[in-house]
Amino acid sequence: MPLPVPRKALVLAVGLLASLAGRAGVDTLPFVETPAASAFFAAGVMNSFDGVGSGAADDWTFDAEAGDRLTARIESAIGDARPRLRLINPAGQTIASADGDGSGAAEFFTVLLPLPGAYKVRVYTDTQVSDYRLRADLSRGPTLEAEPNNSVETPNVPPLIFLAGSYRFRMAGSLPDADSAGDFFALGTLDAGNAITSELFTGPQSSLPIGAARVSLFRSGQADPVFSANTNFTFAVVERGEYFVRVSSADTRGLFARYLLTITIADGVLRLRFSPFRCQPKAHGCQT
Numbered sequence: 001m002p003l004p005v006p007r008k009a010l011v012l013a014v015g016l017l018a019s020l021a022g023r024a025g026v027d028t029l030p031f032v033e034t035p036a037a038s039a040f041f042a043a044g045v046m047n048s049f050d051g052v053g054s055g056a057a058d059d060w061t062f063d064a065e066a067g068d069r070l071t072a073r074i075e076s077a078i079g080d081a082r083p084r085l086r087l088i089n090p091a092g093q094t095i096a097s098a099d100g101d102g103s104g105a106a107e108f109f110t111v112l113l114p115l116p117g118a119y120k121v122r123v124y125t126d127t128q129v130s131d132y133r134l135r136a137d138l139s140r141g142p143t144l145e146a147e148p149n150n151s152v153e154t155p156n157v158p159p160l161i162f163l164a165g166s167y168r169f170r171m172a173g174s175l176p177d178a179d180s181a182g183d184f185f186a187l188g189t190l191d192a193g194n195a196i197t198s199e200l201f202t203g204p205q206s207s208l209p210i211g212a213a214r215v216s217l218f219r220s221g222q223a224d225p226v227f228s229a230n231t232n233f234t235f236a237v238v239e240r241g242e243y244f245v246r247v248s249s250a251d252t253r254g255l256f257a258r259y260l261l262t263i264t265i266a267d268g269v270l271r272l273r274f275s276p277f278r279c280q281p282k283a284h285g286c287q288t
């Protein structure tokens, strides 16, 4: 086994930079499960393009299981680098592709990894060398957000996990600088007495400090949130309607501003013998 040659790669973890060894042009994405046992894995690196053109690409490798999903976003320090972002499967085929514009950002969301094996996130520039930062989020469970999800008109609709007397979803997302609108997720139609419990995790793989992100509840037809907090909470629904939850941050957004949101909805009115929730097959994929 050849010894790795030290490389200039830097790994971003716990908000600190630590050196990482690897081979020129090929290195490992250092995924960390966050929080433990969540099935959500986060990685981040800082590096620079060695030259112009795909021949000078950096390949960031990782192992996946069949059914995993990957989101990645690159931001170049110089916008004119217009970074190219590719996802290469174990057979060498490109299965996702995004080209940055003059803002220097490129991203793809929640790409299904159908085969087990070694994948590569490939990044390069066709125009201008630059430093860059790359975020990768891999999920084996929680749903990964997909932009645009910036209003109640265009929310993500997470699949639900049905539990005894409640249902739940877990959503992993992030709030880059440009995402001042935040991320909206549909909760479906709720009745008075239903209880919405929100838990937001950021943790050491996120640049969001505790309390920097806000979770707000919206009811269809009302412009203002019916409830909003920057701490975990339980909210009792007063009025039947279609509800949405938004995660946002006014001033601490960034490439690594990740979060994992867990929403649990319980039937506070205890109609135990019947399903307390109005199933929305189109939205939730459940059976009526």
Ligand SMILES: [Ca+2]
Residues within 6 Å of the ligand: 147, 148, 149, 150, 179, 181, 182, 183, 184
């Ligand atoms: Ca958003």
